[in-house]
Amino acid sequence: MSLYLEAAAILESPQTSSLKAIIYNPSKPFKSPQSKLYALIVETLKFQDILKEVVENSGILKLERKLTPLLSILLTHDLLLAKSGIATSSGPLKDAILRHKARLNAEFTRARLKRGHGDLKSLTDAINAEHIRESEDGVTKTATGLTTFNPRWIRVNTLKTTMEASLSSSPTFNSFQEVSGMSDMFFSDVVRKYYYPKAELLPSIFAIHPSHDITSSELYKSGKIILQSASSCLPAIMLDPPKGSTVVDGCAAPGNKTTHLAALVGDTGKVFAVERDRRRADILEKMVAKAGAEKIVTILKATDFTTITEGHPAWSASYLLLDPSCSGSGILQRIDWDISKLNLPSSDVASGQPSKSSRKRKREDQSQKASMSTATTEEQEGQQVAEEVQDGDTSKERLQSLSDFQVAIILHAFSFPNARRITYSTCSIHAEENEHVVARVLNSKIAKQRGWGVQSREDNPLSTWHRRGLAKELSDLTVTPEERRRIAEGCVRVNRTDSLGGGFFVVCFIRQANNDSLLDGDTGSLGVASVQGNENYLQEGEDRIEVEDQEWNGFSDKHTDETPSAVDTQDDNQLSRKRKKRKSSKDQQIRTEKVNRQFQKNRKGWS
Numbered sequence: 024m025s026l027y028l029e030a031a032a033i034l035e036s037p038q039t040s041s042l043k044a045i046i047y048n049p050s051k052p053f054k055s056p057q058s059k060l061y062a063l064i065v066e067t068l069k070f071q072d073i074l075k076e077v078v079e080n081s082g083i084l085k086l087e088r089k090l091t092p093l094l095s096i097l098l099t100h101d102l103l104l105a106k107s108g109i110a111t112s113s114g115p116l117k118d119a120i121l122r123h124k125a126r127l128n129a130e131f132t133r134a135r136l137k138r139g140h141g142d143l144k145s146l147t148d149a150i151n152a153e154h155i156r157e158s159e160d161g162v163t164k165t166a167t168g169l170t171t172f173n174p175r176w177i178r179v180n181t182l183k184t185t186m187e188a189s190l191s192s193s194p195t196f197n198s199f200q201e202v203s204g205m206s207d208m209f210f211s212d213v214v215r216k217y218y219y220p221k222a223e224l225l226p227s228i229f230a231i232h233p234s235h236d237i238t239s240s241e242l243y244k245s246g247k248i249i250l251q252s253a254s255s256c257l258p259a260i261m262l263d264p265p266k267g268s269t270v271v272d273g274c275a276a277p278g279n280k281t282t283h284l285a286a287l288v289g290d291t292g293k294v295f296a297v298e299r300d301r302r303r304a305d306i307l308e309k310m311v312a313k314a315g316a317e318k319i320v321t322i323l324k325a326t327d328f329t330t331i332t333e334g335h336p337a338w339s340a341s342y343l344l345l346d347p348s349c350s351g352s353g354i355l356q357r358i359d360w361d362i363s364k365l366n367l368p369s370s371d372v373a374s375g376q377p378s379k380s381s382r383k384r385k386r387e388d389q390s391q392k393a394s395m396s397t398a399t400t401e402e403q404e405g406q407q408v409a410e411e412v413q414d415g416d417t418s419k420e421r422l423q424s425l426s427d428f429q430v431a432i433i434l435h436a437f438s439f440p441n442a443r444r445i446t447y448s449t450c451s452i453h454a455e456e457n458e459h460v461v462a463r464v465l466n467s468k469i470a471k472q473r474g475w476g477v478q479s480r481e482d483n484p485l486s487t488w489h490r491r492g493l494a495k496e497l498s499d500l501t502v503t504p505e506e507r508r509r510i511a512e513g514c515v516r517v518n519r520t521d522s523l524g525g526g527f528f529v530v531c532f533i534r535q536a537n538n539d540s541l542l543d544g545d546t547g548s549l550g551v552a553s554v555q556g557n558e559n560y561l562q563e564g565e566d567r568i569e570v571e572d573q574e575w576n577g578f579s580d581k582h583t584d585e586t587p588s589a590v591d592t593q594d595d596n597q598l599s600r601k602r603k604k605r606k607s608s609k610d611q612q613i614r615t616e617k618v619n620r621q622f623q624k625n626r627k628g629w630s
């Protein structure tokens with residue numbers, strides 16, 4: 024009976040990670056075979072509606088006091104739908120169900136016919152099809168009817184193997200077939216398929232259906248492949264450090280991007296991986312070792328990135344990757360089956376009251392939802408973890424404080440004397456942590472002094488990705504509308520529904536002026552197209568931005584059709600919007616300069 028009791032215990036406890044992770048957690052082993060437990064729970068979840076109806080209409084919960092609503096549907100599932108029936112030889116719970124076998128079968132036939140299915144196969148096919156399309160098992164239909172896919176993304180660790188060797192010569196993948204599009208992987212008949220978007224966007228990265236668990240494969244265990252979402256691979260691809268170069272990963276743990284960078288710079292290169300949190304630095308250390316990157320990566324444990332200054336070996340780096348803490352609002356909840364959605368049968372059908380256990384579950388759900396962690400211990404090694412996401416706080420104040428911190432990290436990177444390219448990324452979908460941060464750092468004095476700007480789309484390895492930054496969110500940037508559009512085009516955005524494994528933002532800053540005399544506070548013209556420091560220009564630029572915003576809001580065309588009073592009101596509104604925008608732009612600049620001053624003060628103390 025342990026199979027049913029253990030399944031019931033899982034379904035009763037609050038879900039803090041994916042069902043697979045709960046069942047396959049090596050630190051909490053179950054007596055029952057894991058595959059049987061998983062299959063029983065998933066199948067019961069799929070067939071729960073009809074099972075609930077059968078149990079309720081048979082009235083067995085009133086007659087069999089030992090049966091709980093949960094055990095009743097688990098056992099009824101196996102009685103009616105499992106090939107070998109209830110998986111136990113004897114026992115009071117099995118007897119309780121078998122006593123009502125004829126009644127349960129009759130109710131099941133009635134419920135099946137009511138749903139228009141002449142035989143069992145027709146019913147199971149229909150329910151399975153429904154769940155392929157609508158469950159969390161890789162395919163989700165959004166509220167607007169858009170079908171999106173959540174595959175499992177894999178990065179081939181080129182320090183240890185090649186794409187070719189992992190796919191065709193390994194027992195894990197040699198029976199897989201390549202498909203040309205994501206939807207083919209989910210909807211065509213052959214099960215073992217992979218999707219490889221090829222080198223044009225994601226070199227050495229491919230996707231498989233999420234139902235394939237490859238964590239027990241030799242490829243995964245030996246660090247030849249790394250479970251990493253495609254969106255999390257974008258920063259290293261965008262930074263594009265040459266072989267043999269020196270790179271700093273400023274916020275490194277758990278180390279997905281560090282090991283990706285190590286693979287790109289190769290054996291002759293160097294990666295300094297900086298991590299402030301000691302515990303997370305330990306995970307980083309393990310990941311670097313597993314990836315075989317120890318000789319390339321130097322881990323700076325319990326080190327704050329902003330304390331790296333002149334004299335430190337990392338200070339001479341040419342390339343920096345910054346992936347600081349963020350709200351994590353782009354992270355997908357990797358919960359393949361949501362056990363909280365189980366709708367239990369009631370012993371009192373007529374009352375229509377939810378059962379005691381379902382009320383308890385609801386309370387537990389509510390208290391758990393906020394603290395639902397996004398990754399298991401295993402996934403922490405392989406996937407990006409934004410530790411802040413756990414508090415779920417994306418209030419204005421929270422975003423502002425994250426944004427201040429992110430700005431400080433970038434401003435510090437801007438001061439690295441030999442830096443040529445810097446990527447900044449977040450797994451957030453909030454403009455406050457993305458475009459607004461870009462605008463703030465470009466408006467800073469140090470960016471202007473040192474000639475930092477945004478790399479143009481056409482110069483970047485991610486130029487073919489279609490979703491770019493939001494120009495309207497760069498309105499605080501004191502540049503021409505065309506330049507603002509160019510900067511937005513330089514940024515990459517990924518939506519949660521883009522099937523790359525989560526919402527993401529990444530931008531590459533490049534140093535456009537390469538004149539050492541400028542590094543000593545020269546505020547003269549730098550020949551930098553992206554940021555202008557001239558006050559007159561600033562005024563002119565702001566006005567131009569306003570004009571563009573009016574067009575964007577559709578005001579300029581509408582004016583002539585409106586009654587005079589409506590036009591007056593719109594003019595007033597525009598005026599107050601204009602003032603508000605100037606004020607918020609000024610506030611942001613004051614804030615950024617404050618962050619900068621504080622940072623410069625700290626630096627003096629450190630050096």
Ligand SMILES: C[S@@+](CC[C@H](N)C(=O)[O-])C[C@H]1O[C@@H](n2cnc3c(N)ncnc32)[C@H](O)[C@@H]1O
Binds near residue numbers: 278409
């Ligand atoms: C979003 S996670 C980085 C994920 C990582 N890039 C990856 O792909 O695996 C941000 C990390 O930055 C670290 N961090 C935050 N502030 C830092 C600082 N000032 N210096 C160094 N590390 C910092 C956090 O402890 C956290 O581990």
